[in-house]
Amino acid sequence: MIDTPAISPIEAWCAVSRLRYSAAGAGERVIALLHGWGDTKEIWHATIAALSARTRVFALDLPGHGGSPLDGAERMQHIAGRVAAFCTAQEIHRITLVGHSMGGNVALELTLTHPHLVERLALVAPAALGSAMPPYTRLYLQDGYGWAALRASLLLYRGLDALARHWRPIAGMERVLPGLRRATCAAHHDPEGLRRLLNGLFANSLDERLDQVCVPTLVINGDRDPIVPAELSRRVAAAIPDAQFVALRGALHHPMDEQPEVFQRVLLEFLA
Template sequence: MAARNDNNGRVALATDLPPAAIRSCLHPHPRLAYLCAGETGPPVVMLHGWGAFKELWWSTLRGLGRDHRCFALDVPGHGDSPLGGAHTIPLLADVVAQFCADLGLTEIILMGHSMGGAIAAELTLAHPDLVHRLVLVDAAVDAHLMPIYARVYLLPQLGWGLLRLTQLIGRRARPLSLRIPHEHGGGWIRPWLRRSSYLAMFEPEGLHRVYRSLFATQTGDRLAQIAVPTLVLSGQFDSLVPPANSHRLADLIPGASYHQVSGALHNPMDERPYAFEKAVRRFLRSAADL
């Protein structure tokens, strides 16, 4: 566990320190909205999944920001980051790499959730000198292997209508959803309501283009080229990226470790934030000993 001296000269564990303050920031070219937390320590870059948002990492930012410099992006096409020309997984990885270069971030700890995990894998393969540690959370790597119902939005005609219907329901629920704080303590229902309200506000055509690219991107045997310490995390009850898919991912990445977050669905950082941070910190401690 990372430690530092307090004002009385005693050694304090990072988790004994006050949670980090979170700031909203904007990278101008290309326009990327992001949250940052923490002033010192190794840099951590966090990438959310399809239809999600940077605030999904709120509790992780508050926790890891005690002893890390943390950055959680609105991936292009989501939140306050317009899609622009970054409509494929490799192009999104390039945008994140440029963001890191512009901010002077080197040897980053890269965390990717769901679609963000696919982006993180591509980024690690394309820029191995940039990524120092890799955390893949219910990662939709090789999304074509996900259950058939995960591809519902790709169905001709029907998929587009279902996406718009989902957004309509989210807009109707938004007044209630906005009352749920970012730091809600976990669970299933409140996090789900909060997520649905964000999905409702994103531009549907951009979402659909990125979704198509996610299922068209195949990483396959290239995963064996990832040579950084890697943690693969899975929610115990995830039905979109079942634990078996995450086990496969961990088996294909040399030396990767696997951890299942008990009681979590597809968003363990939001549904079981304290257990999630504990697992990440355990991995970072063990990786530092290598």
């Protein structure tokens, strides 16, 4: 079992990058955690606890999520630019990126455009091969019913958020309801902003650029992930020179939340 002491990360705002973030730990080594589409930095709470005992760690709300305004950052290149601006504002010269799903796409984009900045890369179910992802992942982009489906999903999340706030038994069901916690964090996202970001994500398929990644890279995927199937992450790892691939048995799309101890062990071994 990994020793993950209880921590209270500092919550702050970076005016330069216009990003809300959590920060914990200390030291020369710096790690940034980038969440996926529709999530927030809160999915990294357990990961921050595990990492902050060893290093300085930041978890960012990406544009259009949580406490960070979209401000026109609809393309993955724009988001990568704002993460780079965050690093400049924090006087970070070398960083390890851990990116999940859309955050994996952003992490790759930042690594490719700012190779002097990124020293290591961990990709968790990276949405890097947009053209190969399952057709149902584009549901919200379909004309007509896609917009309605997205709004209906957010209304459902808001109902779950209200239930979680007023029904005490839910608060103690940590192992059973990780999906509910994620839904309550996503409940108040702007549907128009999410749709624009999803379109920007699929527009940035990185198939032909992966062989240009020149930093040590780990790719992690749940073997039951329906959003980014493990085979796609195997392809990403195979395309990046000397990248490692690890499949987590029984995990879906959020292994940091579904199997936190297993996920942390794999990540820490790579970072060591």
